[in-house]
Amino acid sequence: MSATSVPPVFTEVFEYLEAYNVLVCKIHGYGIRSSAIQSHLNSFHKDLDPKTRATVAKYARGFYTDSVQYPSNLIDPIPYMPLYRECFKCVHPLPPANNPCNAVFRKQVNVRDHLTAVHDWVNPRKRGGDFHVPSEGPWVSGVLIQKFYVSGPDQRFFEVNSEELQPDPADSSDDSVNVQTMLDQFQSSVQQVKEQIRSARVVVRDWAGTIP
Numbered sequence: 684m685s686a687t688s689v690p691p692v693f694t695e696v697f698e699y700l701e702a703y704n705v706l707v708c709k710i711h712g713y714g715i716r717s718s719a720i721q722s723h724l725n726s727f728h729k730d731l732d733p734k735t736r737a738t739v740a741k742y743a744r745g746f747y748t749d750s751v752q753y754p755s756n757l758i759d760p761i762p763y764m765p766l767y768r769e770c771f772k773c774v775h776p777l778p779p780a781n782n783p784c785n786a787v788f789r790k791q792v793n794v795r796d797h798l799t800a801v802h803d804w805v806n807p808r809k810r811g812g813d814f815h816v817p818s819e820g821p822w823v824s825g826v827l828i829q830k831f832y833v834s835g836p837d838q839r840f841f842e843v844n845s846e847e848l849q850p851d852p853a854d855s856s857d858d859s860v861n862v863q864t865m866l867d868q869f870q871s872s873v874q875q876v877k878e879q880i881r882s883a884r885v886v887v888r889d890w891a892g893t894i895p
Contacts, residue, residue: 714831
C-alpha cells in the first residue's frame with residue numbers, strides 16, 4: 684500500500700488502525716466492515732460525489748478485510764472513537780494460573796450476569812433479601828472502555844488506559860474556582876429574583892388596598 688496511491692478523501696473520512704485491522708470513520712466514530720464501506724459512504728457521506736465514493740470504497744477493499752484483532756494489552760484511548768467511563772471489569776481468577784478474567788462491561792448488572800453465567804459466581808445479595816448486604820464481588824469499577832463496532836458480533840468492549848485522561852492538579856484547582864464562581868453567581872441571581880418577588884408582592888398588596 685503506497686502512500687501515493689491513497690485517495691486524498693480517504694484520509695479525511697477514515698483512519699485505518701493497522702494494529703487492529705479496523706477501518707474507523709473519523710466523522711461518525713466507529714468501525715466500518717469491509718462489506719459495508721460503499722453503503723456507509725452512500726448513506727452518510729452524500730456530500731462526496733458518487734465517483735469519489737466509489738474510488739474510496741474500491742481502494743479500502745483492496746487491503747482491508749474483516750479480521751479484527753482486539754488489543755491484548757492495556758492501550759491508550761483510540762482517537763475518533765467514543766469513551767465509556769465508570770465501567771466494570773471482571774477480576775475473577777481463571778485456572779490454571781488464576782489470572783484475572785479482565786472482561787469489561789458498561790454496567791454492574793452486566794458484569795454480575797457474566798460472573799454468574801461464566802464463573803458460577805453466587806451473588807450474596809439475594810432477590811427479595813436484605814438490601815443492606817453490599818453489592819460487591821470480583822470486579823473493579825471506574826474502568827474506561829471502548830469498542831470498535833456499534834452493531835454485529837464484533838461489538839466487544841476492551842479496556843483502555845485512563846491515566847492520560849487524569850486532570851492536571853493545576854487545572855483541577857482552576858475548575859474548582861470556576862465552579863465556585865458559577866455557584867456564587869447563581870446564588871446572587873436567586874437572591875435578586877427573591878427581592879423582585881418581594882417587591883412585586885408589596886406593590887400588589889398596596890394596590891389591592893386602594894380598591895374601595
